[in-house]
Amino acid sequence: MNTVGNYTCTCNYGYIANNNAETFMDRQGVQCIDRNECVDYSGLCGINARCHNTPGSYYCTCAPGFRLRSGQTNFTDPSTDSCETDICYTDKSICGEGSCKNGKDGHECECKSGFTNHGHKQMKCTDKNECEVSGLCGINARCHNTPGSYYCTCAPGFRLRSGQTNFTDPSTDSCEIDICYNNTTICGEGLCKNSKDGHECECKPGFTNYGHKQMKCTDRNECEVSDLCGMNARCHNIPGSYYCTCAPGFRLRSGQTNFIDPSTDSCEIDICYNNTSICGEGSCINGKDGHECECKSGFTNYGQKQMKCTELKCDTCKTDLSKHPELTNITSLMTNTCLSLSGNKEYLTQTDGERFLKDFLDALDDLLSKEIKDAEIMTRIFDIVESMLKLIGPLLNNNQTKMSAKETEVELLVKRGSSSPDGPLMMSTNSTQFTSNWKTATGNTYLGFTTAALLGYKSLEGSLNSYFGNLMKQENMKYEINSKVVTVVVSNAETKHLQEPVNLTFSHLKQMNENLTCVFWDHELEHRGWSTRNCTKVRSDANETVCSCTHLSSFAVLMALYDIGDVYELRVITCVGLSISLICLLICIATFYLVRSIQCTRNTIHLHLCITLFIAYFIFLVGITRTENKVGCAIVAGMLHYFFLSAFCWMCLEGVQLFRMVVLVFNTTVRHIYLVAAGYGVPAVIVAISAAVNADGYGTEKHCWLKLKDGFIWSFYGPVCVIIIVNVFFFLITIWKLADKFSSLNPDLNNLRKIRAFTITAIAQLCVLGIMWVFGCFQFDSGTLAISYIFTILGSLQGVMMFVIHCCLSKQVRDEYVKYLADVCTPQKRKYSEFSSNQASKSQTSKSVQNTGESSI
Template identity: 60%
Template sequence: MRHMYLLSLVLLLALTENILMQTDCGLGYKNHKRICLDENECESDPSICGKNARCFNTVGSYYCQCHEGFTTNSAYNFTPEDGIECEDINECVVGSAACGPYTKCVNSEGGYNCTCEAGYISSNGKDTFKSGQGVQCNELMCDRLLNERKASQAFPEFKKLVSLMTNSCLNQSEPVSMNNSTGDKRDSTQGDGDGERFLQAFLNALDDLLHGGFSSDNAKVSALFSIVESMLKLIGPQLSASQTRRVSAKTDVELLLKRGNSPPEGEFMMNTSGAQFTSHWDTATGNNHLGFTTAALLSYKGLEESLNCSFDHLKTQQKQTFKINSKVVTATVSNKETTNLTKPINLTFSHLEKKNEEHMCVFWDPELDGGAWSTRGCTTVISSADQTDCSCSHLSSFAVLMALYDIGDVYELRVVTLVGLSLSLICFFICIVTFYFVRSIQSTRNTIHLHLCISLFIAYFVFLVGITRTENKVGCAVVAGILHYFFLASFCWMCLEGVQLFRMVVLVFNTTLRPIYMFAAGYGVPAVIVAISATANASGYGTDKHCWLSIQDGFIWSFYGPVCIIIIANVFFFLITIWKLAEKFSSLNPDLDSLHKIKAFTVTAIAQLCILGIMWVFGCFQFNENTLAMSYIFTILSSLQGVLMFIMHCWLSKQVRDEYAKFLSCICTPQKRKYSEFTSNQTSKQQASRSDTHTGESHI
């Protein structure tokens, strides 16, 4: 009985356990090994709350909340059974997005973005930002760029680029195509951002402008520098890298960019070919920090050759001439107020010519007669033969000038020039009188010498009285034109002498030249050359220092080109003449008297050509380099030209000496009315002798 009782109890317990195991744990719970545990609905069904909401689990239940940027029309916490959906909050309308001044709020699903208004750029360099990040929108100085449109009219190459950059400045959100901004050139930086592409396009356009040489018009130079400064200030904030370096055919540029909520501190240093720029970041930032600070240094290649002028406003203790001895550079920073810096900037220039001369730091001042070099605000810290350190209290375009002595103000040289050329003019005058009045030496060769002396006399006289009279531009141009014509004429007459000697040796029976042909070659050819030169470049006559041909654009070659051709032609004729003379001397029956005369004529002609040719070799350095030693050599050789002409063609000629003696005797000795028969006979014999000699020389 007892066993039956125990068996019943066991069956009852088993039945009770089975009943308990089949019991439901209720909503929000799950049975785990006969234990009711909380069920995490958020893990079981991640999308249980629907779109734009997230699930939060609770004990035995859960609730939903909208994502940030979304809201409901009623309860903050809800479940799907409530039939509530999350809707986007327009932060730009409700005012929760305080983007700041000069910004635009752009709503997006579940959020918003702040962007800068047209003409402004964010201080962090990004297109979008959120309020509370400390980002400011700063002006891009579009008004400054818009002012460059008027200046760009002087440069057709810049019109499209200025327009492109202006549109980008005013509306940066619009994509800008750079494919055709500079003609047919293709952008080599396709992976770069807008700033890098704009920089490359700008340098391409600048290369096009500077490729064929740049006009020395001061107003155009000022406009060029103004455009470059504005472009660099505009491009700098749009760059993505903190340091950018670009080298093109005609420029070398480096740009630095610092971003941040606080102004950068310390020094910075930039380098381009031939120049180094050192300053402080607080100088580049100025009093108004824009969230970014930029600095740029651009070096021009070859521009110094076009700007080797406009030195009239330089004040020196003694009058000097100048020459640019460095690269011309443009330095600029994002600071708007750079006319009077509290901390001066430093520039170090490498010299183009390693000379231990006096050097001067200058900048291009656009307010001086449309533009000129000036030393205002710039001092030379230290200078050596290799480089010069400059300190300036403003920013602009800079260069280093090498000061040369103004040779026109050296007293000793003035004396040498006055005495030497006066002596040469006296000798030329005596030669002209001799060749014109002495009948016994009249011949084709004598006619050539006469007009050679006339050309040189007029040229040296005008040179003496007018070469430095540069104050009147029109008068100076006239003086330069006269010098150009008569110096070319002198070389043409010397060439005719070479032709005449050639004919005397080669064409024995036809040695004379018709006067009309000689005058056409001696005076007509120079007239044609000068007329063409004046028509092509009238402004090339006269420079700031001399009333002579300008070296700009190679205009000086309108003189040196024909001179070189004439010298080469004369050398050819002289070589043929010497060769033929050698053959005739070695012949069986040489006419020694005629050959010796031709030999003497040839020697004097070659000496004459050498003196005049060598003189103008040094004359090239005299007018181009303007150095004292070259000026002395040029002046001395100019003086020797007249003396040499008198000695070779007058004093060494016995016939001319006899005429001189006769002339002097008529002046110094009283004339006698009575003549003896013996004297009459002697006079008749001398006249016959001179007549024979004249006939022989004329035949030669």
């Protein structure tokens, strides 16, 4: 800018001097810099807008969420344009599948292809269902809508001419009938393909439609081709293929089971074919001279290559030698020799069967020379004998071999040949003869030989006279062996159930012709011993008995000595003894109830004790053996259970009463209701609980008593043991207190002696009844004769003992008996006697109050 005589400078629009001067001289060093209008001028762009500075100028834009009314992107003069709300900016989903554009009236939605807002510009764009247009896909087709588009597929039973899966333009493709659709059987074993003329069937390998493309594919029978498999072979058609096998009696050289190409394998003669029994438990191998049997481990054919393999059973008699060391030598002999025979061909050619038999009998002599008292050991010995005789038989050179040793004698028979032997079979020892037939000895499997052996024991019957427990429980008899014991062994492996019975004739050790029974040693019993199962007596005389059995084992003849359950003496003792006891108990009941001078708490207990024992023994006498009616027998058993327990409860109350008499000084009398509740209520609870838990526990096959099975008998013996222990406890304290009182300075000797007598009689009573039931436990279990006598005697005399202890040994009761007898015998002095009796009664009553010890001790 020029002035007169000088000049001044000003900055251009949009710039300002750095010293903020409006004008300046150039020589002043002032510079023009950019003016930031957005800072210098507040509100320059107006509301809802943002200012943006530029060199020498500026521009305005709308804030986010707003747009210029003019539609421009920026402005400089807010008076000519303004920012208004931008709806499309704030709501991105306002148009759905479309683009949002601002307009004068707000916004407009421009929809994508395949979407529509049905002419409403401000409405959200949604999918257009093209399938609503009829005939869009043409005939035989179905329309499928997709977001923004659609596609067409052929209806079921039709397919696209182009072979595609779907289409959109029916003018370029169309649906025609699909013959193969959903028709899996149209081509059989082939693949269906559509063609211009309909369909074609493409067959799988091994199937054919004989050149007719539309015909179903069926199996091609390759076996129709002659000689397809070669000589000695058979063709087998299978669906889609075939295979060849050798004809019966031939086998493949390769060892395979079948083949297809005869040029690679051929059929030759197979001796082992279809003959599974030719080698028994061995492998049949074809050889140049026929076949050979290769035995498995544990089997042998005794060196004969073409003979069947038989099992050696080397571990049959395996036992715990630590428990039975006496079996060590004989077990080792059998096991080692048996293992040597298994697969050892050289040993087989060197074995001397007779020598082997002698070694075995010597080892058996050593074992039997000692007394055997264990059924388990005897069972093991019988097992070893049977196994050894089966092992030795095939090794013997002769058809018949007899040998005797110190404790045994034996006969062995051997039959060899291509076919199994037939005809009668007989063997014998000095005291026994065995008869059967060779067919039974051979069984269903013939191994090329059959052996039979009969071994007799010269003195074994003495050691085996104790193992009749199973017979005694079943028949209640006592037995004794009346013959020599023998063991019978044959080749037949199935001797538990023979089709034809075998017969044994035994010579008797004692001449007798009654109560003889045929038995064998039963290995299957829980308690090993003699059994009569499947053995019957054919005939018998004083010298011998013939037995017939349908199995083989060790046998003997028994004679019954007596029947434990039906001993006449026991019946007499029971009937007479219990009758006397019932009479004695009845006298005791009358005495304790009627004689007033002796009535007290202790004698009340004795009264009820006698009542329970009277009822219990009466039921025992009339009902203990009534087992034919199970319900009645169970009721009898339950009543016996209750009344015997009640008797023990009353004895326990007596011990408690004696304890109270010694320990307590006053008020030793117990209310009667408490005694009855304890004496009759406690056993009722025990019996009720026992019956509820196991009602079947009442009544056995022989007695109407508690069953021993599952420990049910302890519902009686358990409470009895508890009562005895409690009584012993009270008696010990009572005796200790009595001893203490006897040693005091001023003892009441009269009362103390009386209580001591009471205690002694109570202990004696408990011991008698307790010991009786100890033997009673064994009576119902084992049933031996000695225990039966002890139990019967103690039980029968129980009432007599009660009468003796509580009546005869009591001076006061004896005086009452004498007085009563005097009244009966001298009726002429009745008046005087009555007077004297009344006076004596009063006197006795006075003494009773002073001397019972219940109130003064």
